[in-house]
Amino acid sequence: MKKIRGTFLSIPVLLLANAPALWKLIDINSLLKTLIIILLTLYTLVFMFKSHGRKGSHGKIRRLDSGAFVLGCGVLQSVIQLIIVIVLCFTQLNGWRLLANALCAYAVTTLLCLSGIVRIAASARQVKILWYVILLFTWYIPLVNCIVFRKFYKAARSEYYFEQAKLDLDAARKENEICKTKYPILMVHGIFFRDWQVINYWGRVPNELIRNGAEVYYGKQQSANKVSVSATEVAERIKEVIAETGAEKVNIIAHSKGGLDSRYAISHLGMDKYVATLTTINTPHYGCKFVDMLLGKIPESIQGFVDRKYNKLFTALGDKDPSFLDGVYDLTYKNCSELNASTPDSQLVSYRSVMSKMNSIRSAGFPLNIGYLLNKPYGKGNDGLVTVESGLYGENSKMIEHKGKRGISHGDVIDLFRENIKDFDVREFYVDIVKELKEKGF
Structure with missing residues (x-):
């Protein structure tokens, strides 16, 4: 329906694009022709810059919808214009008139697409x-630009439909507050x-959780340091959140090394009485063997x-006393094995782990594609940094199954x-995680 509407609304733009030819072919008063061209020009400008997006949509989403609509009309006009140019070649128009019409059509259509x-x-x-x-x-290259424009159009339409569906879904379930857990979420x-x-x-996860009722806070530990040091910072943050919210406990969702930091805080720093659940996402519980390999080969001077x-960089960015090497060494198989031996799970906390994997080297860009290759000898699959075997921890573990060529x-x-x-x-993956926590009374 929208394509039909777009075709109909862009007819005046198509007429303006062929104004040089129509001026010669239509036998009416020159003053009237000039007036018509002025009106067509004004209409085209309004058409180019008016919002054609769905009313009531979020600002960015509506702008995206509008951009895709205008670009789609431009691509369609490019195809129609090619046919018109061929047809005009068989009329009484001279070569200069045909050239002028082609240039005018090219300019109008290109501006519409841009x-x-x-x-x-x-x-x-x-x-x-x-x-x-x-x-x-x-x-600026005819036909070739149409192929590129169409790529933009398809990507924009796909994103619009996906994002609008998300907004509609959130609006439909807003009153249910499916992510409003008993305890706040600490990421x-x-x-x-x-x-x-x-x-x-x-990324976009926290806002999605908040829209569905979650109360979200962040760990705020430094970017890199020993697990024991980062865990101390996480423990302090847990106390801050509890003091701020008045909640008895928190639900932790931790990614990568953050899972190790959280486990240490729970088992060694007395945080088990303040943590209801710990969900680790792609955490190297059993270490990263490729890190052991790299550290064994890279000279200490380079390290x-x-x-x-x-x-130096991350101190400038806000860290107090970061330590790159301390953080990296605590991800080795050796150090993680020692951590596991000395860090038993607390019976006061409900644990769950989630892991994903890439399906090929093309599943991600640098440096994860390199990490994927380095990790291959050490497990049956990996996510570019962590092997599946290292990420699945405890009895309540879940593997993200992605059937596509890409993987996660x-x-x-x-x-x-x-x-x-x-x-x-x-x-939606995180919404489901938090929704389950709510359903289980956490």
Whole structure:
């Protein structure tokens, strides 16, 4: 229906695109022709910049819908215009008139497409950078640019339908507050990251949980340090959240090394009485054997150099006393084995673990694709950093099964790249985790 509407509404734009030919072919007063062209020009400008998105939609989503609509009309006009150019060649129009008409049609159609592209670029998250680079070098090439424009159109429409469906779903279940747990959620990040306000480690997940009733807080530990040091920071954060909310306990959802930090805080720092549940996501409970291998081969001088540079950088970014090497060494198989031996699970806490895996080297970009290859000799599958065997911990463990060629990487599972992956809705994945916690009384 929307395509039919778009075709109908863009007819005046098509007439303007062929104004040089119509001026010659239509026998009416020149003043009237000029007036018609002015009106068609004004209509085209309004059509290009007016919002065509669904009323009531979120601002960005509506802009995305509008951009896709305008771009779709532009691509369709490009095809129709090609037919018109061929037909006009068999009329009495001379070569100069045909050339002028072709240039006018090219200019109007290209501007229409670029108008849609600008809106998409301002709103879309699913169009890869590579396509913007390709667009930069091809937007002026007829036919080739149509192929690129269509790629943008399909990506924008797909994202719009997905995001609008999410908003509709959240609106339909808003009153149910399916993520409103008894205890607040504490999300604990992994190594080499911080809980920045501008760039959320957990991507779009926290806002999705909040929209469904969850009360979300962050671990705020430093980016890299020994498990024991990070655990102390997590323990302090647990106490802060309890003091702030008045809750008796918290539900921890921890990713990567954050799971080790949380386990240490629970078992060694007395946090078991303040933690109701611990859900670890792709945590290397049994270490990363490829890290042992790399540390055994990389000279200590280089290790020290990287350590100093990293610590200096992240001190500037807000860490108090980061330690790159201490954090990395605590991810080795040896150190994790020692941690497991000295860190029994508390009977006061309900534990669960989740793990995913990549299905090929093309499942993720650098450095996870390299990590995928380095990890292959050490397990039956891995997420680019952690093997399946290391990530599945305890009796209540779950493997994310993804049937596609891509699989789910260490970054995908926390929405690091803000990508809508086919057959894996990362936001709904966390909604289901928290929903289950609520259903179990946590």
